[in-house]
Amino acid sequence: MTEASVRTAASTIRQLAPSDAEAFREVHLEGLKAHPAAFAMAYEEECDRPLPEFRARLEQLAVFGGFVDGTLAGIATLQRQPLQKRRHVAMVWGMYVRDAFRGSGLASAILRAVMARAEAEVDQLELYVAVGNDRASRFYKAMGFEPYGVMRRSLRVDGVDHDAEMMVRMFR
Numbered sequence: 001m002t003e004a005s006v007r008t009a010a011s012t013i014r015q016l017a018p019s020d021a022e023a024f025r026e027v028h029l030e031g032l033k034a035h036p037a038a039f040a041m042a043y044e045e046e047c048d049r050p051l052p053e054f055r056a057r058l059e060q061l062a063v064f065g066g067f068v069d070g071t072l073a074g075i076a077t078l079q080r081q082p083l084q085k086r087r088h089v090a091m092v093w094g095m096y097v098r099d100a101f102r103g104s105g106l107a108s109a110i111l112r113a114v115m116a117r118a119e120a121e122v123d124q125l126e127l128y129v130a131v132g133n134d135r136a137s138r139f140y141k142a143m144g145f146e147p148y149g150v151m152r153r154s155l156r157v158d159g160v161d162h163d164a165e166m167m168v169r170m171f172r
């Protein structure tokens with residue numbers, strides 16, 4: 001079994017291809033709409049983008065998806081930092097698991113796939129999680145991420161400011 005397609009009893013985790021754009025778009029927009037304070041991207045700035053833009057995104061970024069019975073149920077994006085002095089770092093963002101699949105282990109399976117790819121390419125993986133998003137924060141800590149500070153007023157959503165906990169997982 002390869003890292004590219006990790007199959008558990010219930011799910012298949014793999015990097016999404018441009019041909020997954022439609023399913024990706026649906027799950028991504030669902031997450032942004034349901035959890036505006038959890039993501040830096042706004043539903044309003046994403047919802048009218050044409051499908052080719054999502055195809056292009058899947059060509060440029062490593063988005064991992066978890067499929068249950070062939071249906072996309074969760075996503076996370078791994079983005080390596082492009083600047084020369086930041087190339088030892090990658091970020092994970094846009095992590096979202098559809099409501100019906102939470103608590104099922106799908107989220108950890110997706111994040112494990114992201115971490116395996118990151119560990120092969122960089123020395124550390126970083127993320128931001130909104131202060132108050134306790135479930136996500138517990139999840140990341142359980143997956144080995146350590147908080148290292150708070151970004152004040154990281155996001156402003158409908159006039160309300162949200163701080164973000166900054167977390168890192170060091171590989172070496």
Ligand SMILES: CC(C)(COP(=O)(O)OP(=O)(O)OC[C@H]1O[C@@H](n2cnc3c(N)ncnc32)[C@H](O)[C@@H]1OP(=O)(O)O)[C@@H](O)C(=O)NCCC(=O)NCCS
Nearest residue numbers: 035038095096097102103104107108128129136138139142
């Ligand atoms: C954040 C999210 C992806 C986590 O997925 P999930 O299925 O809800 O997470 P899980 O149920 O696997 O993890 C939550 C619980 O399991 C624990 N857990 C998860 N993986 C674990 C592991 N490998 N070992 C031990 N404990 C683990 C967590 O600590 C947590 O404990 P709790 O029972 O006290 O809540 C999901 O809740 C989600 O999509 N939320 C909305 C969007 C969002 O907030 N995204 C994050 C943006 S930063």
